[in-house]
Amino acid sequence: MGKTLYEKVYDAHVVYEAEGELPLLYIDRHIVHEVTSPQAFSGLREAGRKLRRPELMMATMDHDISTQEATIEACSCVAKKQVTTLMKNCEEFGVELFGLGHPNQGIVHIIGPQTGFTLPGTTLVCGDSHTATHGAFGALAFGIGTSEVEHVMATQTLKQAKLKTMRINCVGKLSKGVYAKDLILEIARVLTTAGATGYAIEFAGDGVTSLSMEGRMTLSNMAIEIGAKAGMIAPDETTFEYLKDRPFAPKGKDWEEAVQYWKSLKTDDDAVFDKEITIDSGHLIPMVTWGTNPGQVCHITDNVPDPAQCSNEQERHGIEAALSYIQIEPGQPIAGVAIDTVFIGSCTNGRIEDFREAAKVLKGKHVAEGVRALAVPGSMAVKAMAEEEGLDQIFKEAGFEWRLPGCSMCLGMNDDIAAPGSRVASTSNRNFIGRQGRGSRTHLMSPAMAAAAAINGKIVDVRDYLK
Ligand SMILES: CC(C)[C@H](C(=O)O)[C@@H](O)C(=O)O
Numbered sequence: 051m052g053k054t055l056y057e058k059v060y061d062a063h064v065v066y067e068a069e070g071e072l073p074l075l076y077i078d079r080h081i082v083h084e085v086t087s088p089q090a091f092s093g094l095r096e097a098g099r100k101l102r103r104p105e106l107m108m109a110t111m112d113h114d115i116s117t118q119e120a121t122i123e124a125c126s127c128v129a130k131k132q133v134t135t136l137m138k139n140c141e142e143f144g145v146e147l148f149g150l151g152h153p154n155q156g157i158v159h160i161i162g163p164q165t166g167f168t169l170p171g172t173t174l175v176c177g178d179s180h181t182a183t184h185g186a187f188g189a190l191a192f193g194i195g196t197s198e199v200e201h202v203m204a205t206q207t208l209k210q211a212k213l214k215t216m217r218i219n220c221v222g223k224l225s226k227g228v229y230a231k232d233l234i235l236e237i238a239r240v241l242t243t244a245g246a247t248g249y250a251i252e253f254a255g256d257g258v259t260s261l262s263m264e265g266r267m268t269l270s271n272m273a274i275e276i277g278a279k280a281g282m283i284a285p286d287e288t289t290f291e292y293l294k295d296r297p298f299a300p301k302g303k304d305w306e307e308a309v310q311y312w313k314s315l316k317t318d319d320d321a322v323f324d325k326e327i328t329i330d331s332g333h334l335i336p337m338v339t340w341g342t343n344p345g346q347v348c349h350i351t352d353n354v355p356d357p358a359q360c361s362n363e364q365e366r367h368g369i370e371a372a373l374s375y376i377q378i379e380p381g382q383p384i385a386g387v388a389i390d391t392v393f394i395g396s397c398t399n400g401r402i403e404d405f406r407e408a409a410k411v412l413k414g415k416h417v418a419e420g421v422r423a424l425a426v427p428g429s430m431a432v433k434a435m436a437e438e439e440g441l442d443q444i445f446k447e448a449g450f451e452w453r454l455p456g457c458s459m460c461l462g463m464n465d466d467i468a469a470p471g472s473r474v475a476s477t478s479n480r481n482f483i484g485r486q487g488r489g490s491r492t493h494l495m496s497p498a499m500a501a502a503a504a505i506n507g508k509i510v511d512v513r514d515y516l517k
Pocket residue numbers: 085086113177178179180193461
């Protein structure tokens with residue numbers, strides 16, 4: 051029987067399998083950030099250990115740094131400590147750090163791919179739940195806990211159970227005004243946030259292969275939001291084209307050999323998945339979340355659910371609680387809901403294409419009165435590219451604040467916090483209660499949809515603005 055893409059990468063990395071224990075996998079790549087690494091470094095220091103392969107690690111700061119000023123002074127108290135600790139640790143243990151102001155600095159899941167550190171067929175880990183993002187390249191990438199971070203640092207291996215496999219076949223290319231973000235939100239609607247628990251997903255079909263690498267990363271990024279540990283996409287010409295000549299990608303003869311190998315990283319025709327589902331991506335329309343998890347989402351033309359019409363008691367309570375927090379009437383249309391804050395950024399939608407698409411909507415327009423709008427590039431490279439194309443001007447002229455790279459209002463660990471009671475049109479990946487600031491409410495959507503919401507002061511169908 052043939053193998054799936056996941057099985058091929060997993061099997062190629064098993065270094066030891068003791069009876070009755072989980073297989074030990076070799077880890078090719080490890081990225082660290084300021085929030086989940088301090089204890090791991092301390093553990094190593096206390097045990098008198100060194101890093102097994104420091105050259106396979108990359109470090110950056112993203113979660114709680116200021117996006118207004120690239121200095122330690124501009125960081126909050128806790129952030130200052132985490133940032134300086136990371137600097138000291140990287141110095142002491144010999145890890146390459148892309149710190150504040152460095153041209154490679156940015157959100158972990160944006161700088162890995164952009165520098166060619168993320169490669170097909172590798173195992174890649176990071177102490178961060180959205181590590182699945184790198185699976186868009188055909189890497190087996192997943193988030194790990196702090197004790198696992200320490201284990202990888204010390205041994206370059208990790209014990210990992212083999213996951214169940216699921217293929218999500220996306221049939222049909224996305225139409226104008228519909229993006230990878232809409233596709234993953236539709237998948238979350240169909241599967242719910244627990245639908246892929248225990249699985250490694252493979253995203254397939256022409257709805258996926260027609261996407262750019264940026265779009266594919268948006269899909270893989272949110273695999274965790276439907277419960278999956280990994281979200282992989284088979285590497286193809288689009289992948290190779292994206293990676294060629296990136297600083298850490300192989301060069302010359304090594305590149306040729308690597309591409310040869312990467313071409314084998316496809317699910318075999320006779321491989322069997324534990325589960326397969328099909329999504330009609332060809333007829334998809336823009337999506338917006340109405341609740342407090344990414345699975346509570348509907349099409350822009352829909353009304354939010356009415357709990358009174360729900361026969362399942364648990365589901366009814368879930369809807370009631372979400373609507374009560376989010377303050378939307380049962381059965382109300384999602385279009386037309388007023389927003390006062392807009393956030394375009396994060397590891398889901400903080401890439402160059404995201405700013406290009408939002409800028410198309412914003413060009414020559416201004417955000418509605420009373421709307422606070424932030425545009426936060428995912429990395430210094432994205433920022434530089436956007437500025438070279440003049441996108442920053444479009445954002446600024448539209449009344450957006452154009453910031454420095456970081457996680458920013460995705461989770462409000464720095465001072466980019468949504469005000470209590472505010473309602474945010476956000477391109478990030480989590481709409482949990484209070485995620486962007488205590489008492490704030492989040493509606494997840496694509497960058498183009500967020501831009502359209504910004505200029506209208508309410509949730510609208512972006513397709514009306516792209517004619
Ligand atoms: C702070 C960090 C550990 C966290 C995560 O693991 O995901 C963050 O990135 C998030 O998105 O909530």
